Amino acid sequence: MNPHANMIIMSSLILGPMITITSNHWIMAWVGLEINMLAIIPLIxxxxxxxxxxxxxxxxxxxxxxxxxxxxxxxxNVxxxxxxxxTQSTNTMSSTMMTAALTMKLGLAPxxxxxxxxxxxxxxxxxxxxxTWQKLAPLTLLMMINQSLNTSLLVTLSLLSMMIGGWGGLNQTQLRKIMAFSSIAHLGWMTMILTLSTKLTLLTFYTYITLTTTMLLTIKLLETNKMSTAMTSWTKSPMLNAMMMLNLMSLAGLPPLTGFMPKWLILQELTKNHMTIIATTSAILSLLSLFFYIRIAYYSTITLPPNMTNYSQQWRHKNQQKPYLPLMIITSSMLTPIMPTFMMIM
Amino acid sequence: MTPLHLSYFMAFIISMTGFMLHRTSLISTLLCLEAMMLSLFIATSLCPIQLQTTSFMLNPMLILTFSACEASLGLSLLVASSRTHNPNNLQNLNLLQC
Structure with missing residues (x-):
């Protein structure tokens, strides 16, 4: 692409969500969303x-x-x-339609x-x-109108998206589609807690951004697009491949890793609000996601040598050094002990 | 609900239904999108009548500008898809289905 056009597109891609986040007027928020959409299409x-x-x-x-x-x-509403x-959009019908529109922008379940x-x-x-970046503006708008949102509608949407994010990912072999379904399930966790505590939504969103960025950068570095190439990807960077398993378990939310922190706090908040059945259901539904994360980890890491393998190996190219990846892997796997600090800041 | 409110409401709902249900060609989908944006433009322009305030012309102009940008983007995607797909049948967009 022409570098001038590329610069304009990238700057408006950054500018659009910024306008939406900082605006207080509905028309300016809409203009930010439009600028963002117009900028991302040429890139896709x-x-x-x-x-x-x-x-x-x-x-x-x-x-x-x-x-x-x-x-x-x-x-x-006007x-x-x-x-x-x-923040004053109080009309019931328009707030329901806003929920539908923003969840359509986010990619939530229906x-x-x-x-x-x-x-x-x-x-x-x-x-x-x-x-990551495209979810920022609609999620911010949802958080800004959370006073007028309908809790039961949002909880239904989020349970549905957890379910679909788990069930849809089970049948996939392409890693990017699996990441899409995992994104749907994580967005379900974010909207679950939206009307109860927006701070927890933000915390979940930050954790989700960290984990997804690390996972996708790992996929980019290993050049694995599907399960069958994930199987032979250990020849490229064995340590990174081992760390990918930790990152996947963190995405699933297993206890000592970072991904456990938002799920723990969300379940606690739901239980405080006497929504025990919903908390149990969402905790069980996250097992569906855990299954396909474990399947990726099984193919890429757990079946490593010294087992005998009968598949052809890939070429060992020159190892690309990515200095930011170790930092991101540490952030995405070992951040749970920092949780009291988060709770004090937020 | 005043007759003015009802008219733009019905215009939007009918064009949205067309957008959702009309699945043969991309150009008619884009036309339905334009009809939606035009009904919203009319609604924003008529807003001072309902609210009995002074007319403020910035909002309709912003909406019109961005709907024109959206239409041009849609037409450029139509041209791009005519090189790779049959643009007269949206059912052909099935390379990426799960």
Whole structure:
């Protein structure tokens, strides 16, 4: 791509969510979302490949529908209450429609069909941007309107997305689709706690960003796109491959690792609010995700030599040094003891 | 619900239904998207009548500008897809399905 065009696209990709986050006026928030959507489409469609074009068309259609639905609910709210303030959107019908539109932008459960397909059609770095940076603006808007959201609706949506994130990932062999379903399940955890405590939503979001970034950078470095190449990827960087298992277990939320921290706090908060059945259900549903994380770890790490293997090995290329990866792996696996500090800061 | 409110509401709902249910060609989907954005433009322009305030023309212009950008992006995607897929059948976009 032309470097000038690339610079403009990247800067507006950064600028769009910034406008949305800092704005107090609904129209400016919508403009930020639109700028972001207009900037990401050329990046998705950069490879002139049928799959990239299809992914960008699917992304464009869902995001355009979601943003026009958001604008419709904004204007309904204005016609009924007469003001554009984000935190004051009190009309019930428009807040329900806003929930639908923002969850469509996020890729939550009933509106999730675009997410795995879009992620499958793009490169790993675009997957990284789509699963982390693109979630920032809609999630911030959801957190800003959380006074007027419907708790039972959000809890239903999040239980559904945990379920679909777990069940959908079971049948996949492509790592990026598995990461998409894991993203759906994590977003379910975030919206579960949204109306009860926004601080925990933020903490879950930060943890999710750290874990997903580490996982996708590992996938990028090992150049594994599917299970069958994950099996032979240990020849490229054996230590990184071993660490990938820790990272996957952290994504699943096993106790001494970082991913356990938000799940623990969310379950505690749900129990405090007498939602014991919902807490139990969500804890059980996270086992579905654990299954496919363990399957990736089994293929990539647990069946390593000295076992006899009968598959052909990959070429040992020159080892690329990524100085940021050790830091990110440490952050994504050993951050649980820092939890009291988080609780004091937030 | 005033007649003005009802008219833009119905315009939006009908075009949204068309957007969701009409699955043959990409260009008609883009036209439905434009109809949605135009009904929202009209709603924002008529907002001062409902609220009995002074007219403030920035919001409709912003909406119109961004809907034009969105339409141009949609048309460029139509051109890009016409090189790789049959643009007259959205069911052909099935390379990435699970």
């Amino acid at each position: 469609a950069k490879q002139h490949h049928p799959r990239a074009i299809e992914a960008s068309i699917k992304y464009f259609l869902t995001q355009a529908a979601a943003s026009s639905l958001l604008l419709f609910s904004i204007i309904n 016609w009924n209450t007469g003001q554009f303030d984000i 509106f999730h069909y675009w997410l795995p397909e879009t992620l499958q059609g793009t490169t790993t770095m675009m997957t990284l941007i789509l699963t």
